[in-house]
Amino acid sequence: xxxKEYIQVAAEMELGGxxxxxxxxxxxxxxxxxxxxxxxxxxxxxxxxxxxxTVKPRFKDGKFWVxxxxxxxxxxxxTKTEIDGVKKVIVDDPTLRRVISLMRRDGVxxxxxxxxxxxxxxxxx
Numbered sequence: 574x575x576x577k578e579y580i581q582v583a584a585e586m587e588l589g590g591x592x593x594x595x596x597x598x599x600x601x602x603x604x605x606x607x608x609x610x611x612x613x614x615x616x617x618x619x620x621x622x623x624x625x626x627t628v629k630p631r632f633k634d635g636k637f638w639v640x641x642x643x644x645x646x647x648x649x650x651x652t653k654t655e656i657d658g659v660k661k662v663i664v665d666d667p668t669l670r671r672v673i674s675l676m677r678r679d680g681v682x683x684x685x686x687x688x689x690x691x692x693x694x695x696x697x698x
Contacts, residue, residue, distance in 0.1 A: 579594055579609065579612075579641060580613055580626065583642075584621060589643065593633075593639075601637070606630050609641060623667055626641055673689075
């Protein structure tokens with residue numbers, strides 16, 4: 574199976590699911606882990622930011638494996654202090670980020686994007 578196929582299979586698994594990729598040696602495991610990590614990052618960035626794929630090496634039953642786990646991404650929460658001292662809490666929403674980037678790519682005007690974001694945040698409350 575191709576490395577890209579492993580990532581696609583892992584992305585389609587249930588949350589918490591693990592996909593074991595067999596490796597021949599420790600060195601092979603290290604190379605596969607690095608390659609799968611890059612493929613997973615690419616997938617999460619460009620195809621589906623609403624999932625998180627973690628890639629870790631594992632030695633189990635006398636064999637070397639690379640394990641891909643599907644998880645829910647952590648939503649980053651930031652605190653921003655305005656000039657007047659007012660603190661705002663900003664929640665980083667990967668779904669919203671992706672929609673905004675697609676809207677910009679499609680040439681949607683910024684005022685329409687702002688309206689969409691406002692309605693999205695009101696619906697989220």
